[in-house]
Amino acid sequence: DQQVKQNSPSLSVQEGRIxxxxxxxxxxxxxxxxxxxxxxxxxxxxxxxxxxxxxxNEDGRFTVFLNKSAKHLSLHIVPSxxxxxxxxxxxxxxxxxxxxxxxxxxxxLP
Amino acid sequence: xxxxxxxxxxxVMGMTNKKSLKCEQHMGHRAMYWYKQKAKKPPELMxxxxxxxxxxxxxxxxxFSPECPNSSLLNLHLHALQPEDSALYLCASSxxxxxxVGEAFFGQGTRxxxx
Numbered sequence: 031d032q033q034v035k036q037n038s039p040s041l042s043v044q045e046g047r048i049x050x051x052x053x054x055x056x057x058x059x060x061x062x063x064x065x066x067x068x069x070x071x072x073x074x075x076x077x078x079x080x081x082x083x084x085x086x087n088e089d090g091r092f093t094v095f096l097n098k099s100a101k102h103l104s105l106h107i108v109p110s111x112x113x114x115x116x117x118x119x120x121x122x123x124x125x126x127x128x129x130x131x132x133x134x135x136x137x138x139l140p
Numbered sequence: 141x142x143x144x145x146x147x148x149x150x151x152v153m154g155m156t157n158k159k160s161l162k163c164e165q166h167m168g169h170r171a172m173y174w175y176k177q178k179a180k181k182p183p184e185l186m187x188x189x190x191x192x193x194x195x196x197x198x199x200x201x202x203x204f205s206p207e208c209p210n211s212s213l214l215n216l217h218l219h220a221l222q223p224e225d226s227a228l229y230l231c232a233s234s235x236x237x238x239x240x241v242g243e244a245f246f247g248q249g250t251r252x253x254x255x
Contacts, residue, residue: 073146119182126171128173130182132182
């Protein structure tokens with residue numbers, strides 16, 4: 031059973047607009063959530079994280095929102111740029127484990 | 141140095157071969173991980189080493205044998221693999237295991253093909 035779910039396999043967004051990537055989780059013991067970006071043939075690159083005791087974390091164009099009651103988090107990218115086209119993985123941390131969702135492929139359209 | 145270095149980048153091996161994947165980091169991280177990623181799937185955790193001791197084995201078949209010779213190195217020994225083991229093998233490290241650790245740093249991966 032998937033503990034971290036990204037229900038949208040792909041998303042297309044116009045350059046300059048906001049990209050919103052969603053993630054749901056089932057395990058209330060997760061203490062930290064992370065977003066990774068992955069280009070083909072490369073390892074995942076860390077983007078931004080949020081502790082389970084926070085509801086928002088912002089870093090430049092990237093903001094992550096956490097709704098613990100809904101077990102939902104989202105990554106907002108504003109404004110979206112062509113280089114943002116990649117696969118985005120939501121991940122959750124518990125003890126020594128980092129568990130990944132299936133990823134959402136983001137296409138930024140010119 | 142914020143890199144996790146994996147060698148080789150590509151590996152083709154036969155089902156009777158023995159080979160090893162290597163991973164190195166010099167960030168002083170005390171948790172190191174092996175992940176396996178098949179095409180269009182998320183990375184799947186295989187092993188976790190905490191302070192050079194194996195702390196998690198996600199029911200990985202014994203044809204995969206991890207080794208952590210010291211705090212900077214992590215190996216994955218491969219023997220009698222099957223074609224379905226072909227995948228991208230990712231190594232990662234993070235600062236402290238079992239705590240709020242922030243991000244894990246990933247290597248570029250080894251693309252393994254078993255023929």
